Amino acid sequence: MPCEEPVKKHFLFPGTIFAEPLEYQISTVLGSCVAVCLWDPLARKGGMNHIMLPLWNGDGLATPKYGNIAMEKLLAKVLSIGCRREYLVAKVFGGANVSGTGLEAFMIGDRNLMLAFQMLEEFGIAVVAKDVGGRVGRKIIMNSETGVVLVGKGKTAPPG
Numbered sequence: 311m312p313c314e315e316p317v318k319k320h321f322l323f324p325g326t327i328f329a330e331p332l333e334y335q336i337s338t339v340l341g342s343c344v345a346v347c348l349w350d351p352l353a354r355k356g357g358m359n360h361i362m363l364p365l366w367n368g369d370g371l372a373t374p375k376y377g378n379i380a381m382e383k384l385l386a387k388v389l390s391i392g393c394r395r396e397y398l399v400a401k402v403f404g405g406a407n408v409s410g411t412g413l414e415a416f417m418i419g420d421r422n423l424m425l426a427f428q429m430l431e432e433f434g435i436a437v438v439a440k441d442v443g444g445r446v447g448r449k450i451i452m453n454s455e456t457g458v459v460l461v462g463k464g465k466t467a468p469p470g
Contacts (some may be wrong), residue, residue: 311325317453322360324374329357329387333455340404341447343405344355344377344417345377346402348384350393356454357391363418366423368387378424385433399458401439403450421444 322328322338322345329348336358338345349356359380366376374380389395404420405426422443430437439459441448447464 316338322358324360325362325373325380327359327374327384329355329359329382329384329391330454331355331391333453334373334378335453337449337451339447339449341379341406342404342422343451344402344404344419344422344442345450346381346384346426346430347450347452347457347459348388348393348398348404349452349454350388351457352397352399353392353394353412354455354457355391355393356452356457357384357388359366364421364453366409372434377422378429381429381433393434398435399432399438400431400435400456401452401457402437403441403448403459404444405442406444406448408445408447410447419425426440 317335319335333443338360344361361377361380362375364377366372367380372379374383405423407419441461449462452459
């Protein structure tokens with residue numbers, strides 16, 4: 311009787327992307343950051359990014375910690391592993407206002423979400439699920455083969 315290999319796991323750090331042709335459980339933890347999961351149901355492959363800030367302003371390195379860079383790089387990566395753009399769907403998570411230090415004034419979570427949704431619309435990719443905003447952090451786990459994303463929510467942040 312052949313043994314099934316366990317699903318490989320990858321923890322996605324802030325400001326990174328991940329997409330591989332094999333099945334993975336991709337997990338990350340989000341506060342004001344946003345994760346976009348792209349998945350192709352025909353190829354049964356997908357990937358995820360972890361956006362920290364909305365826009366790269368041209369200074370320093372164009373890393374995927376910036377939403378406009380992360381979205382472009384994730385799309386390119388999932389296409390490189392065999393996904394087809396016309397079949398891609400998106401699931402979007404995070405963008406909470408969790409800080410009690412006055413950072414809500416910067417509306418980082420809201421700005422990250424606006425950027426992600428705007429770019430998905432420009433790419434022509436439908437958003438089929440989302441769990442966004444609010445005042446709680448989230449842990450998400452995506453199965454890159456099935457496209458299923460599990461969401462766990464943390465405690466409510468104190469007001470202020």
